[in-house]
Amino acid sequence: MxxxxxxxxxxxxxxxxxxxxxxxxxxxxxxxxxxxxxxxxESIEKSHQELLKFKAAGGNTMVDMQPLGVGRSINAMKEIVKDTGVNLIAITGFHRSSLYDKAHFVHRYTTDQITDIIVSEVEKGIEVNDFCGPIVQHSDAKPGLIKCGTSYYKITPLERKLMQVVANVSNKTNIPIKTHTHIGTMGVEQAKFFIEQGIKPNKICIGHLDRNADLVYHQQVLSKGVYVQYDCVARVKYHPLIDTMNLIKELSAMGYADRIMIGGDWGRSSYLQAYGGEPGFEFIPKYLPDLMRQYGIGEDIIQKIFIDNPKEFLPY
Ligand SMILES: [Zn+2]
Structure with missing residues (x-):
C-alpha cells in the first residue's frame, strides 16, 4: 500500500x-x-511554537522543502514536530546550483554515485548530517519527496546533472518530485525533462510557479499533466494576492483545479511569529480559505488544493 x-x-x-x-x-x-x-x-523551541499555531489554525500537514546540504536537519525536525499533532514531511534532493560550494560532493561525485547516495536515503532513512562527514548514519525518517532546482531562465550543468539524479531516484523508488523554479522560470523545461525520463506527470510538481504569474505560461506547464505549486499568497514584493487568485479561478475554469497546490514557503525567520516576524505558519490555514471565498473561488476548489491534491500527489 x-x-x-x-x-x-x-x-x-x-x-x-x-x-x-x-x-x-x-x-x-x-x-x-x-x-x-x-x-x-534555527530555534527548535520557536519552530515548535510556530507549528503549534499552524495546528491551532486548522493546519494538519506541512512539507519542509529544505533539501540536502543547505541547512537541513532531520534530528531538529523530529524534535520540532514532537507533540504538535502535525504531520511533518522532510525531503531529499537538491536546491539550485549556486547554493553548493565547490567543495560539496555534488560537484565531485558522478551522477551514478550521487544516485546511489540518494537512493540510500529513500530506502534506509535521511542521513543525520546530510552526508557531510565520513560517518554515515541513517535516521529512521524517510523522505516524502525529492527536490531539484534550476536558476533564473537557465539550467546550469550541475543542475542538469542533479535533475538526472532525481529522475533516476524517482524511477527506482517512485518517490514524487517537486522542483524549485527561480522566479517561476524553466517550468516547462523541467516538466519536459522528467516526462522524457519516464516519470509519470502525476508524480511531478513544478514549484514557485506563481512568482511568474502568467496565465498562458501556466497553461503551457499544466498541459503536460504535472502539478503546480503556488506560494505568493502574502508576498506583495512578487505581486498582489489577486494575481494568484485569478490564476486559480481561470485555470480551474479550464479544468486544472486538480493540479494546483499551495504552500507558504515562509523560509525566513522574519516571516515567523515565534521569531518576532509576520505572518507566520498560521496565515494559510487561518486566513487563506476565507480570502479565496472572497475572491470567488468555490468550496470544491479549496478542498482540492489543500486536501485532495496533496492526498493524490504525496503517497508512494
Ligand atoms: Zn522554500
Missing part, C-alpha cells in the same frame, strides 16, 4: 488533511544562510 513518509513514520494518505505543500521549519548553515542571515530558522 502507498503511504506518506513523515519524519515520525509512515501514515495513510487519509491522515493528511489540510496541507501546506511547501514550507520550512528549520534551516541552519549552508550557503543560503551564509548569504543572508534572515534565511536561518
Amino acid at each position: 502507498k503511504t506518506v513518509k513523515t519524519v515520525l513514520g509512515e501514515i495513510s494518505p487519509e491522515a493528511l488533511g489540510f496541507t501546506d505543500i511547501h514550507d520550512h521549519v528549520f534551516k541552519s548553515g549552508g550557503m543560503e544562510v551564509i548569504e543572508d542571515k534572515d534565511f536561518g530558522i
Whole structure:
C-alpha cells in the first residue's frame, strides 16, 4: 500500500488533511544562510511554537522543502514536530546550483554515485548530517519527496546533472518530485525533462510557479499533466494576492483545479511569529480559505488544493 513518509513514520494518505505543500521549519548553515542571515530558522523551541499555531489554525500537514546540504536537519525536525499533532514531511534532493560550494560532493561525485547516495536515503532513512562527514548514519525518517532546482531562465550543468539524479531516484523508488523554479522560470523545461525520463506527470510538481504569474505560461506547464505549486499568497514584493487568485479561478475554469497546490514557503525567520516576524505558519490555514471565498473561488476548489491534491500527489 502507498503511504506518506513523515519524519515520525509512515501514515495513510487519509491522515493528511489540510496541507501546506511547501514550507520550512528549520534551516541552519549552508550557503543560503551564509548569504543572508534572515534565511536561518534555527530555534527548535520557536519552530515548535510556530507549528503549534499552524495546528491551532486548522493546519494538519506541512512539507519542509529544505533539501540536502543547505541547512537541513532531520534530528531538529523530529524534535520540532514532537507533540504538535502535525504531520511533518522532510525531503531529499537538491536546491539550485549556486547554493553548493565547490567543495560539496555534488560537484565531485558522478551522477551514478550521487544516485546511489540518494537512493540510500529513500530506502534506509535521511542521513543525520546530510552526508557531510565520513560517518554515515541513517535516521529512521524517510523522505516524502525529492527536490531539484534550476536558476533564473537557465539550467546550469550541475543542475542538469542533479535533475538526472532525481529522475533516476524517482524511477527506482517512485518517490514524487517537486522542483524549485527561480522566479517561476524553466517550468516547462523541467516538466519536459522528467516526462522524457519516464516519470509519470502525476508524480511531478513544478514549484514557485506563481512568482511568474502568467496565465498562458501556466497553461503551457499544466498541459503536460504535472502539478503546480503556488506560494505568493502574502508576498506583495512578487505581486498582489489577486494575481494568484485569478490564476486559480481561470485555470480551474479550464479544468486544472486538480493540479494546483499551495504552500507558504515562509523560509525566513522574519516571516515567523515565534521569531518576532509576520505572518507566520498560521496565515494559510487561518486566513487563506476565507480570502479565496472572497475572491470567488468555490468550496470544491479549496478542498482540492489543500486536501485532495496533496492526498493524490504525496503517497508512494
Ligand atoms: Zn522554500
